[in-house]
Amino acid sequence: MQAELVMIGTELLLGEVVDTNASFLGRGLAQCGVNLYRKSTVGDNWLRIIEVISQALGRSDIVIISGGMGPTDDDLTREAVAAAANCPLEENPQVVQELESWFRFRYGSRVEIPLNNRKQALFPKGAQIIPNKRGTAPGFILEVNAKVVIGLPGVPAELEAMFNETVIPYLQGRNGSHKLVTRNLNFVGIGESHLEELVYDVVANQTNPTVALYASQGQVRIRLTAKADSLEAGQALIDPVEEQIAQRTVDFMYGLDEETLEEVVGRQLSEQGSTVALAESCTGGLIGHRLTNVPGSSDYLMRGYVVYSNQAKMDCIGVKEATLRQFGAVSAETAQEMSEGVRRVSGTDYGLAVTGIAGPGGGTPEKPVGLVYISLAMDGNTKTEKHQFVGTREQIKLRASQAALRMLWLASRRQ
Numbered sequence: 001m002q003a004e005l006v007m008i009g010t011e012l013l014l015g016e017v018v019d020t021n022a023s024f025l026g027r028g029l030a031q032c033g034v035n036l037y038r039k040s041t042v043g044d045n046w047l048r049i050i051e052v053i054s055q056a057l058g059r060s061d062i063v064i065i066s067g068g069m070g071p072t073d074d075d076l077t078r079e080a081v082a083a084a085a086n087c088p089l090e091e092n093p094q095v096v097q098e099l100e101s102w103f104r105f106r107y108g109s110r111v112e113i114p115l116n117n118r119k120q121a122l123f124p125k126g127a128q129i130i131p132n133k134r135g136t137a138p139g140f141i142l143e144v145n146a147k148v149v150i151g152l153p154g155v156p157a158e159l160e161a162m163f164n165e166t167v168i169p170y171l172q173g174r175n176g177s178h179k180l181v182t183r184n185l186n187f188v189g190i191g192e193s194h195l196e197e198l199v200y201d202v203v204a205n206q207t208n209p210t211v212a213l214y215a216s217q218g219q220v221r222i223r224l225t226a227k228a229d230s231l232e233a234g235q236a237l238i239d240p241v242e243e244q245i246a247q248r249t250v251d252f253m254y255g256l257d258e259e260t261l262e263e264v265v266g267r268q269l270s271e272q273g274s275t276v277a278l279a280e281s282c283t284g285g286l287i288g289h290r291l292t293n294v295p296g297s298s299d300y301l302m303r304g305y306v307v308y309s310n311q312a313k314m315d316c317i318g319v320k321e322a323t324l325r326q327f328g329a330v331s332a333e334t335a336q337e338m339s340e341g342v343r344r345v346s347g348t349d350y351g352l353a354v355t356g357i358a359g360p361g362g363g364t365p366e367k368p369v370g371l372v373y374i375s376l377a378m379d380g381n382t383k384t385e386k387h388q389f390v391g392t393r394e395q396i397k398l399r400a401s402q403a404a405l406r407m408l409w410l411a412s413r414r415q
Contacts, residue, residue, distance in 0.1 A: 001174070003034045004060035006052055008067035008077060009154055010043035021066045021152075021159050028163055030225070032171040033179040034062060044074040053084040057147050062171070067154030069137040071116040077151050078140075082124040085144045092129060095121040095138055102136055124149075130166045134158045141170060148174070181209075181234025185222040185245060188261055189406045190252040192220050198248045202241065209238050217395060218402035219261070254409055261405045262290040268412040269300035276408065277346035278304040279317050279338040279353040281329065282372060286401045287354065303346045307338070317341035328367070330355050332384045335373035339384075343377045350411065351377040354404050356387075358396045372400045376407045383407065 011017040029036045042052045056063040068077030082089045123140045130139035137153040152159045192215040203211045209226035228234035255264045288304035305316050313319040318341040327333040335355050343351025356372030363369035375384040389399045
């Protein structure tokens with residue numbers, strides 16, 4: 001089956017709202033074994049919405065619409081679908097009753113449904129109602145000859161729950177046992193082009209599963225997608241390809257699917273019973289923030305110092321004034337004293353330190369913006385790396401934190 005998304009809302013076109021619903025729906029459709037071939041975004045305009053829906057119905061088996069299900073005059077999805085499918089709107093008594101109960105529960109027994117909210121009980125004739133347990137806008141499934149139109153509200157929390165609870169079972173029943181099984185392999189410390197060179201033959205000879213590379217800030221992922229009659233059969237197709245890639249990328253592949261680098265680092269430290277302390281300058285506490293996003297991080301993260309000034313570096317973790325004067329705050333020598341100092345004062349197994357120039361100002365020809373030194377101290381050994389990152393201030397901070405966590409990942413993995 002071929003699916004198409006229609007995302008409705010002028011706020012999406014203006015960039016006022018980021019469309020997270022499309023990525024969620026794409027993943028959900030893949031889970032159901034449905035191929036997603038196109039996405040359209042249209043503003044709150046009656047004629048243009050009808051045009052886009054009509055075109056989608058002409059070329060796709062399933063059309064999923066997000067947005068335009070609210071109570072205001074510019075919420076036009078129900079009316080536009082009825083017009084495109086040439087079927088009348090009719091009021092659903094059960095939805096009217098649920099709206100009445102909702103308003104009376106929230107505002108008191110004497111409150112009547114506002115007239116504009118009552119339109120949320122109107123649906124194309126013959127539509128199956130999708131309950132909305134988190135809001136006042138139910139969705140619908142309308143079968144039009146051999147095609148299907150699914151209308152969902154644009155509020156992400158409502159859309160996601162309704163899709164998981166109602167739409168997925170419907171699509172799985174319609175599509176039979178055919179599934180798309182996907183696994184993502186996550187990499188750090190390697191660029192997309194270099195990674196492609198390492199697995200070029202795997203990508204070139206792909207059949208089932210397919211192999212695709214994607215790059216984002218600070219990391220790259222490979223998506224493996226298998227077509228199969230069951231989840232188990234799909235995983236069996238993916239496993240040998242994953243193993244082949246993992247053997248070639250042992251120092252770069254850190255996790256699967258939604259795993260983050262900080263989660264993997266935390267798991268390794270917990271399994272070892274090891275601890276770490278941080279000394280952050282240019283990252284301003286970002287590494288600590290990422291590690292503490294992981295539940296249970298208090299077991300291994302003992303302390304975190306944001307030593308932004310030279311005085312803080314000396315006072316808190318014992319960086320020598322002579323080192324700062326001779327080499328500067330952004331130097332391999334200072335980074336090493338930071339990591340060894342924070343490990344010493346904290347009594348931890350690892351000391352991780354970062355110092356650099358995040359920009360946009362502060363750079364010189366000798367020490368340009370994006371220059372970052374990262375140092376990891378451990379028992380009997382200290383390793384210091386020099387990096388030259390590019391990007392905005394926020395991008396440089398993120399990439400520095402990613403590189404620092406990679407150092408800790410590699411070191412803790414080998415213990």
